[in-house]
Amino acid sequence: MVASDFGAMIRGETRRWSRGRIARFILGRILLYAVVGGGALLYLMPLLLMISTSLKSADTLYVRPFRWIPETLHWENYLKAWNSFPFSLYLRNTVIITVLNLLGAVINCSLAGYALARMRFPARNLFFGLLIATMLLPSQVTFVPEYLIWWKLGFVNTWVPLILPGWLAVGSSRIFLFRQFFRTLPAELEDAAKIDGASPFGCYWRIALPLSMPVIGVVALFEFIGKWNSYVAPLIYLKDADLYTLNVGLNMFKDAYAQELSHMPNMHLFMAIATMIVVPVLIIFILLQRYFVEGVQLTGLKG
């Protein structure tokens, strides 16, 4: 709009806003709003359906015509779902795995990123090259031999293969993100600290890290999302039901309850559980959506 305004001015049009043009502009805007708004609603629809169904009772589940808002909201579904499988245990497991992995990833990725950005050492270019090379390597190529390695080390059926990779800074894109950010910090800050006798670790811990909160936020968010949603790794590595995460547990729950897939009688409970798994992610997303968007724009990688 601004651009076309400008164009009209340049062309020296005196009647810049003739009636026809105003009408066309308004019509265009209405059309645009309709398309974008409709599309956005369409994208949100599946999640709304999930929540709506989670609040229905078993006998009104498949009543037609379809009701968006149930006549009575059955909040007790959530309690029932919570109690119908070891939800609190799996929630605890998931939180522990997610948080430990996230901590490790933030600490060790930022350390490696700091070294690559700020410190001089002969292997730096070599390491950076290796880092870039692993960024391009898709993980599904190596998940079978990775399993064999963890199996050989005796860590199958423990949380180690789910947590340790975070501490070993496996997410190359995270290191890259930290490196790129640290390079933008002014070097004078560290030089001043070095003159005052700070060690490289002191420079990292006291100066670089406190300034890099946005990147820490982005990395933590993406680690959180990735681990919270991950299914295949816990499925492969965890054998004991006590160790399961929410995702694995939920699927086992489905095995036990769904004899016949179409016409599942417990769909409202499934949707309640699914909602409970999705809601923490949604809350974090709503609170920190600026970081999400920044993160995607910085790395283009998710999960």
Next chain:
Amino acid sequence: MEKVRRFAPVEAVLSRFLGRSRLGRKEAMWAHIFTLPWLIGFLLLRVGPFIVSAVMSFYRWRGYGSPRFVGLYNFNWILTKDRLFRKALEVTARYASLTVPIGIVLAFMIAWMLNKNLFGVVVMRSMFYVPSVVTGVAVAFMWLYILDPRNGPLNILLTDVIGLKDPIPWLSSPRWVMPSFAMMSLWGIGSSMVILLAGLKGIPRVYYEAAIIDGANSLQRLRRITIPMLSPSLFYILIILTIRAFRVLTVPLVIFEPESGRPQGPMNSALFYTLYLYRSAFVEAKMGYACALGWILFLIIMVLTVINFLAIGRRVYYEE
């Protein structure tokens, strides 16, 4: 001086790794400590799997006993006799050819519309983006419900409101499995959209103003300015979406596995490559075979990426 000279070779090697000056050496030592976790992870979880997989692909091993060396047997079997391998390639290729072009166009269209200073643009951007942060089992479940042939909301909408005669057998007919998966994939297009939106915002406005002075219409502006300026982001999305097509695993596992014990869907219509890999390793316990499949996947992705770079990467416009 003499004493020092005696250790000259050692010092030469040391200084090669640690840097020359004492201060530099201290810094280099710290740098190695900082990068040590990453280095261990790199060797254990990046280089290690490659070696293990390269060795194992020449063996037959069913998860117990000792592996038996079979030479190129695995590769030979995969490339000449394995029908499921061909099916997996076909399914993945069909999925990619459906989701990559449509995904790019859709992401571009949404980003383009969101870039027009609309009221409430942040909320709408979030609505488009939310689906790509919620993934995993819960979402696969949600789709299972929505796409249920008899009672799913989508079929209710299609039959009761729009007036379709027969409900669509979304996940139970081989014909409809691929459109269903494409739909789920397009639902999660948000991250590509956000990348393109950032790219659009990065195009300097003066280019458009100059084009308008020269009398370019909106279609010409799109073709001559927007798309060339956006080509790095578009190219990046092309690479990412192509690789992502080879990644489908969770959704077919959750949707098809428990009902039938066959995660590959009706008549193998959802036998995605990674799913076949997973099945070979963890269901049929053919570890050596799965490693060979992994190597072939690696080569396929490499070749595709190189082709992408050669065919399209050259036309990408990078501003100096």
